[in-house]
Amino acid sequence: MNPLMEKIHLERCCNLIAMRTGIIIRVDERGSLRDYILTKLRSSSITSVESYFSILESDSTESRQEWRDLINGITIGESYFFRDKGQFGLLENRILPELIELRKKERALRIWSAGCSTGEEAYSLAILVSKLIPAPSDWKIFILGTDINEEFVKKAGKGFYGQWSFRRVEPDIKERYFKKRRDQWEIDGRIRDMVIFRTMNLVEEQIPGHYADLHNMDLILCRNLFIYFSRNSVAKVLKKLVSILAIDGYLMTGHGELHNQELDPLTPLIFSESVIYRKSGINKGNTGQAVRMTVMMPEKPLSCIQGKNHVSFNAEKTVHVTPDYPRPAIMVDENVLVEDMKSLFRSGDYAGVIKKAGAALDINPGNTDAYFFMARAYAGKGLYDEALKQLRHLLGYNPVNTGAYLLLAQISEIMGDHEGAKDSLKKVIYLDPGSVEAHLELGSIYRKEKDQVRSSKMRTTALQLINALPPETVFEIYDGISASDLGKYVAKMLEDE
Structure with a gap:
């Protein structure tokens, strides 16, 4: 395919996929789609790109099989139990x-x-x-x-x-x-x-x-x-x-x-x-009539106004989805508070983490550990904008904090910003070439983009780094999994690629 025809064909294929499945193929994913089409042509009796698209657009048994293959090729199953x-x-x-x-x-x-x-x-x-x-x-x-x-x-x-x-x-x-x-x-x-x-x-x-x-x-x-x-x-x-x-x-x-x-x-x-x-039992249709939107807090239901297509908070009453943290009456050792944050985070008490982090910041507004755990807690509650706000504070005090960039990458990926996630992970690898987590997360993104070469390279590097660590090394970001067990799982992922 010459470059002009390649662009035309890719655009046509992306449009077909969007019409058939609703899936939008992003610009950075189109190279993987191109590779899929070329591999399909080399491994089948289909003689040309035009013939391939004609099959996709037809209503036949062959078309249904090609669509099954294409869908299986462009969708990635990255899931786990009790996700979120x-x-x-x-x-x-x-x-x-x-x-x-x-x-x-x-x-x-x-x-x-x-x-x-x-x-x-x-x-x-x-x-x-x-x-x-x-x-x-x-x-x-x-x-x-x-x-x-x-x-x-x-x-x-x-x-x-x-x-x-x-x-x-x-x-x-x-x-x-x-x-x-x-x-x-x-x-x-x-x-x-x-x-x-x-x-x-x-x-x-x-x-x-x-x-x-x-x-x-x-x-x-x-x-x-x-x-x-x-x-x-x-x-x-x-x-x-x-x-x-x-x-x-x-x-x-x-x-x-x-x-x-x-x-x-x-x-x-x-x-x-x-x-x-x-x-609800009443469909308001397109009248534009406002409906109630309830903000659920323990023992304190609050409300705000929802317009036809968007939510706008009542300007006369500020709504706090999470309560402000209490101000400490006496000074407390901030290191003790940080240890408390770690313990509360492990137990899943995100509200408790936010309170402790706020107390630590009262003592020291530049406590980067407090910003980090507050960001993790907000992310755990699904409040990603607030988590990003805390990470910006953290990076303002310490612009080379690799933990902040790792969390930033995870949030970016959840929000669909794959390029932002990759950029953050590359910063981690630049600052810390031995970061197992950054190599694994970047490899996962490349796999979603069907970039087999880069995905394997990242995971292979991660496995080499894991194998160089003591087997009992704990990876807190992966809920305390040991280096020994993590190495086995990464090796299995490489076998399955």
Whole structure:
């Protein structure tokens, strides 16, 4: 392909993918798409790019197979159990208990994990339900997991996972709900039987359509999917999800994924951990009438005004999603406070971390440890803008702090800013060439971009660095995993690439 034709063909392919799946191929990902197409032409009987696109645009068995291959090639399954502790804490402590109470007469609960990847999210929901309902077999529990990538769905149905899928999970969860099978863990059969998995294209398929069991859903999770979609595709899928959501049912998305979308008949509820949307019984249509938006705080529900397409806080009353930290009456050793922050963070008490960090900053406004742990706590609560604000303060005092850049990279990736994440990780490697975490995270991003060469290079370097460390070395950023175990998982990832 000459350069002009290559650009034209890539643009055409990107448009086809967007129309068919809703997925937007970013500029920095197009080289990987080009490589996929060239590999397809070399390894198949398709003779030209034009022939390939003609097949994609046709309605035939061959077209459906090529689309399956293409979708499997452009989607990446990067998931783990109980991903986003804040949101899952909200589900366990508030949303699911409320739904269970509401549905206790009919003893029926209906949940959908849309965009479930390899199944970790759907099984995490099943585990929560089994913990909250003493005798789940006495209930009619329907938990559905769907994804556009059929290979992911097949893996989900088997229920086998490597240690990497447990990197944010407390050990007792793994011991209670999984069985060790050589180098993998198998989900308990009772949990696996609670979940049904299907391949589904949310953009293209009619919903509910021929899916007779997709109705009156009490809870729908569609997280970290819309960040890959165009605004129109988000609106299209959102309408489908809302149509099958039960009255008073809940929709949970990734943080900020419904920005600038028409929300009626959804009412956003703001908890300290996350925003979640409840379906009301009245559809206000396009009247522009304001609806109430509740900010959920312990024992203190507050409210603000939501306009037609955006949220605007009432200027007469300041709303604090997280409470201000108390000012200490006496001076306390800031080193003690830092140790307290570490302990509170490990236990998941993010509000406690923020209070301690605030107290430490009262003593020393330049305490970079306090800014760092406050940023980690806000990130754990899903309040990424506030976390970024604390990181900016930190870097103002110490512009070569590698921990700050690592956290900045993680937040950037969650928010869909892959270039920003890569830039931060490269700064870490420049400042500390021996950073295992930076090499692993950068390798993960390159893998998502289908840059096999760079992904393997980063992970190979990480493995070399890990092997040079004492086996008992602990990686706090990966929840205390040892160098010995981390080395095994990285080696396995390299084998699977």
